[in-house]
Amino acid sequence: MPELPEVETVANGVHERIHGSRVEQAWFGSKPEPFKTPPAEMAAAITGATIDRVHRVGKHIVFDLTPAPPASGSLQWIVHLGMTGRLLVSTPDTPVPAHTHALLTLDSGRELRFVDARRFGRLALQRTAFTGPGAEPLTISADDFVALFRGRKLAIKSALLNQRLLHGVGNIYADESLFRAGIRPTHIAGRLSRPRLQRLHTELRAVLRNAIALGGSSVSDYVDADGVRGFFQLEHRVYQRGGQPCLVCGTAIRRTVLGGRSTHWCPRCQS
DNA sequence: ATACCGACCTGTCAGC
DNA sequence: TGCTGACAGGTCGGTA
Structure with missing residues:
Protein backbone atom coordinates (compact mmCIF):
# COMPACT_ATOMS: atom_id res chain seq x y z
CA MET A 1 0.00 0.00 0.00
CA PRO A 2 2.48 2.54 1.06
CA GLU A 3 5.19 4.52 -0.60
CA LEU A 4 7.64 6.96 0.95
CA PRO A 5 5.12 9.64 2.06
CA GLU A 6 2.73 7.10 3.59
CA VAL A 7 5.54 5.23 5.36
CA GLU A 8 6.94 8.54 6.66
CA THR A 9 3.50 9.53 7.96
CA VAL A 10 3.04 6.21 9.73
CA ALA A 11 6.58 6.20 11.18
CA ASN A 12 6.22 9.76 12.51
CA GLY A 13 2.79 9.04 13.95
CA VAL A 14 3.96 5.88 15.68
CA HIS A 15 7.05 7.67 16.99
CA GLU A 16 5.00 10.48 18.54
CA ARG A 17 2.70 8.01 20.28
CA ILE A 18 5.04 5.35 21.59
CA HIS A 19 8.68 6.49 21.76
CA GLY A 20 10.10 5.95 25.24
CA SER A 21 7.70 3.06 25.87
CA ARG A 22 8.84 -0.35 27.04
CA VAL A 23 7.50 -3.52 25.41
CA GLU A 24 5.91 -5.73 28.08
CA GLN A 25 4.73 -8.51 25.81
CA ALA A 26 5.27 -9.32 22.15
CA TRP A 27 2.88 -11.64 20.33
CA PHE A 28 3.41 -12.84 16.77
CA GLY A 29 1.00 -14.90 14.68
CA SER A 30 2.00 -18.35 13.51
CA LYS A 31 1.62 -17.93 9.77
CA PRO A 32 5.18 -17.78 8.42
CA GLU A 33 4.68 -15.36 5.53
CA PRO A 34 5.19 -11.97 7.18
CA PHE A 35 8.35 -12.91 9.07
CA LYS A 36 11.90 -12.70 7.78
CA THR A 37 13.07 -13.41 11.34
CA PRO A 38 11.46 -16.39 13.15
CA PRO A 39 8.62 -15.12 15.39
CA ALA A 40 10.03 -16.73 18.56
CA GLU A 41 13.38 -14.98 18.03
CA MET A 42 11.66 -11.64 17.47
CA ALA A 43 9.51 -12.03 20.56
CA ALA A 44 12.50 -12.91 22.74
CA ALA A 45 14.55 -9.95 21.52
CA ILE A 46 11.77 -7.36 21.65
CA THR A 47 10.18 -8.28 24.99
CA GLY A 48 11.43 -5.87 27.65
CA ALA A 49 13.09 -3.58 25.10
CA THR A 50 12.58 0.18 25.12
CA ILE A 51 11.49 1.93 21.91
CA ASP A 52 13.83 4.89 21.55
CA ARG A 53 12.84 6.13 18.12
CA VAL A 54 10.69 5.19 15.13
CA HIS A 55 11.72 6.48 11.73
CA ARG A 56 11.63 5.73 8.00
CA VAL A 57 14.33 4.37 5.70
CA GLY A 58 13.08 3.94 2.12
CA LYS A 59 9.73 2.13 2.48
CA HIS A 60 10.83 0.52 5.75
CA ILE A 61 9.77 1.57 9.25
CA VAL A 62 12.72 1.26 11.64
CA PHE A 63 12.29 0.91 15.41
CA ASP A 64 15.50 1.75 17.30
CA LEU A 65 15.43 -0.37 20.45
CA THR A 66 17.41 -0.62 23.65
CA PRO A 67 17.30 -4.32 24.58
CA ALA A 68 16.26 -5.44 28.05
CA PRO A 69 19.29 -6.11 30.29
CA PRO A 70 21.42 -8.16 30.34
CA ALA A 71 21.23 -8.07 26.55
CA SER A 72 23.02 -5.15 24.92
CA GLY A 73 24.14 -3.82 21.59
CA SER A 74 22.40 -2.42 18.55
CA LEU A 75 18.87 -3.70 17.96
CA GLN A 76 16.31 -2.60 15.40
CA TRP A 77 12.91 -3.94 14.48
CA ILE A 78 12.13 -3.45 10.79
CA VAL A 79 8.57 -3.29 9.48
CA HIS A 80 7.72 -3.27 5.78
CA LEU A 81 4.03 -2.68 5.10
CA GLY A 82 3.97 -4.38 1.68
CA MET A 83 0.76 -3.45 -0.17
CA THR A 84 -1.86 -3.58 2.57
CA GLY A 85 0.05 -3.49 5.85
CA ARG A 86 -1.09 -1.22 8.68
CA LEU A 87 0.67 -0.28 11.89
CA LEU A 88 -1.86 0.90 14.47
CA VAL A 89 -1.49 2.31 17.98
CA SER A 90 -4.63 1.23 19.87
CA THR A 91 -6.04 0.83 23.35
CA PRO A 92 -6.53 -2.80 24.48
CA ASP A 93 -10.34 -2.44 24.43
CA THR A 94 -10.31 -1.72 20.68
CA PRO A 95 -11.26 -4.94 18.86
CA VAL A 96 -8.26 -6.64 17.27
CA PRO A 97 -8.78 -6.49 13.48
CA ALA A 98 -8.73 -9.59 11.29
CA HIS A 99 -5.29 -10.39 9.84
CA THR A 100 -3.39 -9.04 12.85
CA HIS A 101 0.05 -10.70 12.70
CA ALA A 102 1.86 -8.90 15.52
CA LEU A 103 0.76 -7.23 18.74
CA LEU A 104 3.10 -5.48 21.18
CA THR A 105 1.77 -4.60 24.64
CA LEU A 106 3.42 -1.42 25.94
CA ASP A 107 3.96 -0.15 29.48
CA SER A 108 1.95 2.96 28.57
CA GLY A 109 -1.14 0.74 28.43
CA ARG A 110 -1.39 0.97 24.67
CA GLU A 111 -0.84 -1.66 22.00
CA LEU A 112 1.03 -1.55 18.72
CA ARG A 113 -0.63 -3.79 16.13
CA PHE A 114 0.58 -4.91 12.71
CA VAL A 115 -2.34 -5.81 10.46
CA ASP A 116 -1.91 -7.06 6.89
CA ALA A 117 -4.65 -8.85 4.93
CA ARG A 118 -2.55 -9.64 1.89
CA ARG A 119 0.57 -10.69 3.82
CA PHE A 120 3.01 -8.94 1.50
CA GLY A 121 4.42 -7.06 4.49
CA ARG A 122 7.56 -8.21 6.31
CA LEU A 123 8.85 -8.03 9.89
CA ALA A 124 12.48 -8.60 10.84
CA LEU A 125 15.17 -7.99 13.46
CA GLN A 126 18.29 -6.08 12.50
CA ARG A 127 21.50 -6.11 14.55
CA THR A 128 23.48 -3.59 12.51
CA ALA A 129 22.29 -0.12 11.47
CA PHE A 130 19.77 -0.48 8.64
CA THR A 131 20.55 1.71 5.66
CA GLY A 132 18.07 0.46 3.06
CA PRO A 133 18.73 -0.91 -0.42
CA GLY A 134 19.21 2.32 -2.35
CA ALA A 135 19.58 6.10 -2.23
CA GLU A 136 17.20 8.35 -0.30
CA PRO A 137 15.03 10.44 -2.68
CA LEU A 138 14.57 13.39 -0.32
CA THR A 139 18.29 13.96 0.30
CA ILE A 140 20.12 12.71 -2.82
CA SER A 141 21.98 15.46 -4.70
C1' DA B 1 25.30 -7.35 -14.36
C1' DT B 2 20.87 -6.05 -16.27
C1' DA B 3 16.13 -6.57 -17.52
C1' DC B 4 11.77 -8.86 -17.70
C1' DC B 5 7.86 -11.82 -15.84
C1' DG B 6 5.27 -14.45 -13.03
C1' DA B 7 4.37 -15.63 -8.27
C1' DC B 8 3.14 -14.50 -3.79
C1' DC B 9 -1.93 -13.40 -0.95
C1' DT B 10 -6.63 -11.50 0.06
C1' DG B 11 -10.21 -8.19 -0.65
C1' DT B 12 -13.10 -5.34 -3.52
C1' DC B 13 -15.67 -3.99 -7.27
C1' DA B 14 -17.69 -4.11 -12.02
C1' DG B 15 -20.21 -6.85 -15.09
C1' DC B 16 -23.17 -10.52 -16.23
C1' DT C 1 -28.32 -12.43 -5.13
C1' DG C 2 -24.26 -14.71 -6.58
C1' DC C 3 -20.48 -15.96 -9.54
C1' DT C 4 -16.24 -14.67 -12.25
C1' DG C 5 -12.54 -12.05 -13.52
C1' DA C 6 -9.73 -7.98 -13.27
C1' DC C 7 -7.18 -5.24 -10.37
C1' DA C 8 -4.62 -3.30 -6.18
C1' DG C 9 0.27 1.26 -3.06
C1' DG C 10 5.39 -4.15 -3.33
C1' DT C 11 9.05 -7.40 -3.56
C1' DC C 12 11.37 -11.65 -4.84
C1' DG C 13 13.35 -15.40 -7.52
C1' DG C 14 14.01 -17.56 -11.87
C1' DT C 15 15.33 -16.95 -16.60
C1' DA C 16 17.31 -14.92 -20.75
Whole structure:
Protein backbone atom coordinates (compact mmCIF):
# COMPACT_ATOMS: atom_id res chain seq x y z
CA MET A 1 0.00 0.00 0.00
CA PRO A 2 2.48 2.54 1.06
CA GLU A 3 5.19 4.52 -0.60
CA LEU A 4 7.64 6.96 0.95
CA PRO A 5 5.12 9.64 2.06
CA GLU A 6 2.73 7.10 3.59
CA VAL A 7 5.54 5.23 5.36
CA GLU A 8 6.94 8.54 6.66
CA THR A 9 3.50 9.53 7.96
CA VAL A 10 3.04 6.21 9.73
CA ALA A 11 6.58 6.20 11.18
CA ASN A 12 6.22 9.76 12.51
CA GLY A 13 2.79 9.04 13.95
CA VAL A 14 3.96 5.88 15.68
CA HIS A 15 7.05 7.67 16.99
CA GLU A 16 5.00 10.48 18.54
CA ARG A 17 2.70 8.01 20.28
CA ILE A 18 5.04 5.35 21.59
CA HIS A 19 8.68 6.49 21.76
CA GLY A 20 10.10 5.95 25.24
CA SER A 21 7.70 3.06 25.87
CA ARG A 22 8.84 -0.35 27.04
CA VAL A 23 7.50 -3.52 25.41
CA GLU A 24 5.91 -5.73 28.08
CA GLN A 25 4.73 -8.51 25.81
CA ALA A 26 5.27 -9.32 22.15
CA TRP A 27 2.88 -11.64 20.33
CA PHE A 28 3.41 -12.84 16.77
CA GLY A 29 1.00 -14.90 14.68
CA SER A 30 2.00 -18.35 13.51
CA LYS A 31 1.62 -17.93 9.77
CA PRO A 32 5.18 -17.78 8.42
CA GLU A 33 4.68 -15.36 5.53
CA PRO A 34 5.19 -11.97 7.18
CA PHE A 35 8.35 -12.91 9.07
CA LYS A 36 11.90 -12.70 7.78
CA THR A 37 13.07 -13.41 11.34
CA PRO A 38 11.46 -16.39 13.15
CA PRO A 39 8.62 -15.12 15.39
CA ALA A 40 10.03 -16.73 18.56
CA GLU A 41 13.38 -14.98 18.03
CA MET A 42 11.66 -11.64 17.47
CA ALA A 43 9.51 -12.03 20.56
CA ALA A 44 12.50 -12.91 22.74
CA ALA A 45 14.55 -9.95 21.52
CA ILE A 46 11.77 -7.36 21.65
CA THR A 47 10.18 -8.28 24.99
CA GLY A 48 11.43 -5.87 27.65
CA ALA A 49 13.09 -3.58 25.10
CA THR A 50 12.58 0.18 25.12
CA ILE A 51 11.49 1.93 21.91
CA ASP A 52 13.83 4.89 21.55
CA ARG A 53 12.84 6.13 18.12
CA VAL A 54 10.69 5.19 15.13
CA HIS A 55 11.72 6.48 11.73
CA ARG A 56 11.63 5.73 8.00
CA VAL A 57 14.33 4.37 5.70
CA GLY A 58 13.08 3.94 2.12
CA LYS A 59 9.73 2.13 2.48
CA HIS A 60 10.83 0.52 5.75
CA ILE A 61 9.77 1.57 9.25
CA VAL A 62 12.72 1.26 11.64
CA PHE A 63 12.29 0.91 15.41
CA ASP A 64 15.50 1.75 17.30
CA LEU A 65 15.43 -0.37 20.45
CA THR A 66 17.41 -0.62 23.65
CA PRO A 67 17.30 -4.32 24.58
CA ALA A 68 16.26 -5.44 28.05
CA PRO A 69 19.29 -6.11 30.29
CA PRO A 70 21.42 -8.16 30.34
CA ALA A 71 21.23 -8.07 26.55
CA SER A 72 23.02 -5.15 24.92
CA GLY A 73 24.14 -3.82 21.59
CA SER A 74 22.40 -2.42 18.55
CA LEU A 75 18.87 -3.70 17.96
CA GLN A 76 16.31 -2.60 15.40
CA TRP A 77 12.91 -3.94 14.48
CA ILE A 78 12.13 -3.45 10.79
CA VAL A 79 8.57 -3.29 9.48
CA HIS A 80 7.72 -3.27 5.78
CA LEU A 81 4.03 -2.68 5.10
CA GLY A 82 3.97 -4.38 1.68
CA MET A 83 0.76 -3.45 -0.17
CA THR A 84 -1.86 -3.58 2.57
CA GLY A 85 0.05 -3.49 5.85
CA ARG A 86 -1.09 -1.22 8.68
CA LEU A 87 0.67 -0.28 11.89
CA LEU A 88 -1.86 0.90 14.47
CA VAL A 89 -1.49 2.31 17.98
CA SER A 90 -4.63 1.23 19.87
CA THR A 91 -6.04 0.83 23.35
CA PRO A 92 -6.53 -2.80 24.48
CA ASP A 93 -10.34 -2.44 24.43
CA THR A 94 -10.31 -1.72 20.68
CA PRO A 95 -11.26 -4.94 18.86
CA VAL A 96 -8.26 -6.64 17.27
CA PRO A 97 -8.78 -6.49 13.48
CA ALA A 98 -8.73 -9.59 11.29
CA HIS A 99 -5.29 -10.39 9.84
CA THR A 100 -3.39 -9.04 12.85
CA HIS A 101 0.05 -10.70 12.70
CA ALA A 102 1.86 -8.90 15.52
CA LEU A 103 0.76 -7.23 18.74
CA LEU A 104 3.10 -5.48 21.18
CA THR A 105 1.77 -4.60 24.64
CA LEU A 106 3.42 -1.42 25.94
CA ASP A 107 3.96 -0.15 29.48
CA SER A 108 1.95 2.96 28.57
CA GLY A 109 -1.14 0.74 28.43
CA ARG A 110 -1.39 0.97 24.67
CA GLU A 111 -0.84 -1.66 22.00
CA LEU A 112 1.03 -1.55 18.72
CA ARG A 113 -0.63 -3.79 16.13
CA PHE A 114 0.58 -4.91 12.71
CA VAL A 115 -2.34 -5.81 10.46
CA ASP A 116 -1.91 -7.06 6.89
CA ALA A 117 -4.65 -8.85 4.93
CA ARG A 118 -2.55 -9.64 1.89
CA ARG A 119 0.57 -10.69 3.82
CA PHE A 120 3.01 -8.94 1.50
CA GLY A 121 4.42 -7.06 4.49
CA ARG A 122 7.56 -8.21 6.31
CA LEU A 123 8.85 -8.03 9.89
CA ALA A 124 12.48 -8.60 10.84
CA LEU A 125 15.17 -7.99 13.46
CA GLN A 126 18.29 -6.08 12.50
CA ARG A 127 21.50 -6.11 14.55
CA THR A 128 23.48 -3.59 12.51
CA ALA A 129 22.29 -0.12 11.47
CA PHE A 130 19.77 -0.48 8.64
CA THR A 131 20.55 1.71 5.66
CA GLY A 132 18.07 0.46 3.06
CA PRO A 133 18.73 -0.91 -0.42
CA GLY A 134 19.21 2.32 -2.35
CA ALA A 135 19.58 6.10 -2.23
CA GLU A 136 17.20 8.35 -0.30
CA PRO A 137 15.03 10.44 -2.68
CA LEU A 138 14.57 13.39 -0.32
CA THR A 139 18.29 13.96 0.30
CA ILE A 140 20.12 12.71 -2.82
CA SER A 141 21.98 15.46 -4.70
CA ALA A 142 21.07 16.33 -8.30
CA ASP A 143 24.44 15.02 -9.52
CA ASP A 144 24.05 11.69 -7.75
CA PHE A 145 20.46 11.44 -9.00
CA VAL A 146 21.54 11.96 -12.61
CA ALA A 147 24.32 9.37 -12.19
CA LEU A 148 21.84 6.69 -11.07
CA PHE A 149 20.41 6.40 -14.57
CA ARG A 150 23.59 6.62 -16.67
CA GLY A 151 23.80 3.73 -19.15
CA ARG A 152 20.48 2.21 -18.04
CA LYS A 153 18.47 0.67 -20.85
CA LEU A 154 15.16 0.26 -19.06
CA ALA A 155 12.19 2.66 -19.02
CA ILE A 156 12.62 5.61 -16.65
CA LYS A 157 9.51 4.55 -14.72
CA SER A 158 10.92 1.06 -14.16
CA ALA A 159 14.18 2.65 -13.00
CA LEU A 160 12.31 4.87 -10.51
CA LEU A 161 10.61 1.77 -9.10
CA ASN A 162 13.93 -0.10 -8.66
CA GLN A 163 14.54 0.17 -4.91
CA ARG A 164 18.26 -0.62 -5.30
CA LEU A 165 18.70 2.62 -7.19
CA LEU A 166 16.32 4.88 -5.28
CA HIS A 167 14.30 3.53 -2.37
CA GLY A 168 10.87 4.83 -1.40
CA VAL A 169 9.32 5.62 -4.80
CA GLY A 170 6.36 3.43 -5.82
CA ASN A 171 3.71 3.41 -8.51
CA ILE A 172 1.80 6.55 -7.52
CA TYR A 173 4.77 8.89 -7.10
CA ALA A 174 6.61 7.49 -10.12
CA ASP A 175 3.63 8.42 -12.33
CA GLU A 176 3.01 11.76 -10.62
CA SER A 177 6.66 12.91 -10.72
CA LEU A 178 7.07 11.91 -14.38
CA PHE A 179 3.95 13.89 -15.30
CA ARG A 180 5.15 16.95 -13.42
CA ALA A 181 8.58 16.66 -15.10
CA GLY A 182 7.00 16.24 -18.58
CA ILE A 183 8.70 12.88 -19.17
CA ARG A 184 7.01 9.90 -20.80
CA PRO A 185 7.24 6.82 -18.52
CA THR A 186 8.56 4.62 -21.35
CA HIS A 187 11.51 6.91 -22.10
CA ILE A 188 14.78 4.92 -21.78
CA ALA A 189 16.41 6.12 -18.56
CA GLY A 190 19.96 6.29 -19.94
CA ARG A 191 18.87 8.45 -22.92
CA LEU A 192 17.37 11.28 -20.85
CA SER A 193 19.40 14.50 -20.97
CA ARG A 194 20.96 15.90 -17.82
CA PRO A 195 18.55 18.89 -17.66
CA ARG A 196 15.53 16.58 -17.94
CA LEU A 197 16.84 14.35 -15.13
CA GLN A 198 17.55 17.44 -13.03
CA ARG A 199 13.96 18.50 -13.58
CA LEU A 200 12.77 15.05 -12.51
CA HIS A 201 14.94 15.28 -9.39
CA THR A 202 13.28 18.59 -8.49
CA GLU A 203 9.72 17.46 -9.23
CA LEU A 204 10.08 14.11 -7.46
CA ARG A 205 11.28 15.73 -4.25
CA ALA A 206 8.55 18.36 -4.45
CA VAL A 207 5.76 15.84 -4.95
CA LEU A 208 7.04 13.63 -2.11
CA ARG A 209 7.33 16.56 0.30
CA ASN A 210 3.88 17.82 -0.66
CA ALA A 211 2.40 14.37 -0.09
CA ILE A 212 4.07 14.08 3.33
CA ALA A 213 2.59 17.45 4.29
CA LEU A 214 -0.88 16.13 3.39
CA GLY A 215 -0.50 12.84 5.27
CA GLY A 216 0.05 10.66 2.18
CA SER A 217 -2.33 9.25 -0.44
CA SER A 218 -5.29 7.09 0.59
CA VAL A 219 -6.20 5.23 -2.58
CA SER A 220 -8.10 2.37 -1.01
CA ASP A 221 -7.18 1.33 2.51
CA TYR A 222 -4.13 3.31 3.59
CA VAL A 223 -4.41 4.86 7.06
CA ASP A 224 -1.91 6.37 9.51
CA ALA A 225 -1.11 5.19 13.05
CA ASP A 226 -4.48 6.44 14.31
CA GLY A 227 -6.42 4.93 11.41
CA VAL A 228 -6.79 8.33 9.72
CA ARG A 229 -6.65 8.67 5.92
CA GLY A 230 -4.30 11.01 4.02
CA PHE A 231 -5.31 13.69 1.51
CA PHE A 232 -2.72 13.64 -1.26
CA GLN A 233 -4.99 11.54 -3.51
CA LEU A 234 -6.88 14.81 -4.11
CA GLU A 235 -3.68 16.18 -5.70
CA HIS A 236 -3.12 13.29 -8.12
CA ARG A 237 -2.87 14.64 -11.66
CA VAL A 238 -2.55 11.35 -13.57
CA TYR A 239 -2.64 8.41 -11.14
CA GLN A 240 -5.96 6.53 -11.51
CA ARG A 241 -7.22 9.25 -13.91
CA GLY A 242 -7.13 7.14 -17.09
CA GLY A 243 -9.62 8.43 -19.68
CA GLN A 244 -10.16 11.72 -17.82
CA PRO A 245 -8.94 15.04 -19.28
CA CYS A 246 -5.42 16.20 -18.44
CA LEU A 247 -5.65 19.05 -15.92
CA VAL A 248 -3.08 21.00 -17.96
CA CYS A 249 -4.05 20.45 -21.64
CA GLY A 250 -7.36 18.55 -21.62
CA THR A 251 -6.05 15.53 -23.56
CA ALA A 252 -7.36 12.19 -22.27
CA ILE A 253 -4.99 10.62 -19.74
CA ARG A 254 -3.74 7.23 -20.96
CA ARG A 255 -3.60 4.10 -18.83
CA THR A 256 -1.14 1.46 -20.03
CA VAL A 257 0.84 -1.36 -18.45
CA LEU A 258 4.61 -1.00 -18.04
CA GLY A 259 6.63 -3.66 -16.29
CA GLY A 260 3.43 -5.22 -15.05
CA ARG A 261 2.30 -2.04 -13.29
CA SER A 262 -0.56 0.24 -14.31
CA THR A 263 0.89 3.46 -15.67
CA HIS A 264 -0.88 6.80 -16.15
CA TRP A 265 0.37 9.61 -18.37
CA CYS A 266 -0.60 12.47 -20.66
CA PRO A 267 0.38 11.85 -24.31
CA ARG A 268 0.64 15.60 -24.98
CA CYS A 269 2.39 16.89 -21.84
CA GLN A 270 4.87 14.03 -21.55
CA SER A 271 7.39 13.55 -24.40
C1' DA B 1 25.30 -7.35 -14.36
C1' DT B 2 20.87 -6.05 -16.27
C1' DA B 3 16.13 -6.57 -17.52
C1' DC B 4 11.77 -8.86 -17.70
C1' DC B 5 7.86 -11.82 -15.84
C1' DG B 6 5.27 -14.45 -13.03
C1' DA B 7 4.37 -15.63 -8.27
C1' DC B 8 3.14 -14.50 -3.79
C1' DC B 9 -1.93 -13.40 -0.95
C1' DT B 10 -6.63 -11.50 0.06
C1' DG B 11 -10.21 -8.19 -0.65
C1' DT B 12 -13.10 -5.34 -3.52
C1' DC B 13 -15.67 -3.99 -7.27
C1' DA B 14 -17.69 -4.11 -12.02
C1' DG B 15 -20.21 -6.85 -15.09
C1' DC B 16 -23.17 -10.52 -16.23
C1' DT C 1 -28.32 -12.43 -5.13
C1' DG C 2 -24.26 -14.71 -6.58
C1' DC C 3 -20.48 -15.96 -9.54
C1' DT C 4 -16.24 -14.67 -12.25
C1' DG C 5 -12.54 -12.05 -13.52
C1' DA C 6 -9.73 -7.98 -13.27
C1' DC C 7 -7.18 -5.24 -10.37
C1' DA C 8 -4.62 -3.30 -6.18
C1' DG C 9 0.27 1.26 -3.06
C1' DG C 10 5.39 -4.15 -3.33
C1' DT C 11 9.05 -7.40 -3.56
C1' DC C 12 11.37 -11.65 -4.84
C1' DG C 13 13.35 -15.40 -7.52
C1' DG C 14 14.01 -17.56 -11.87
C1' DT C 15 15.33 -16.95 -16.60
C1' DA C 16 17.31 -14.92 -20.75
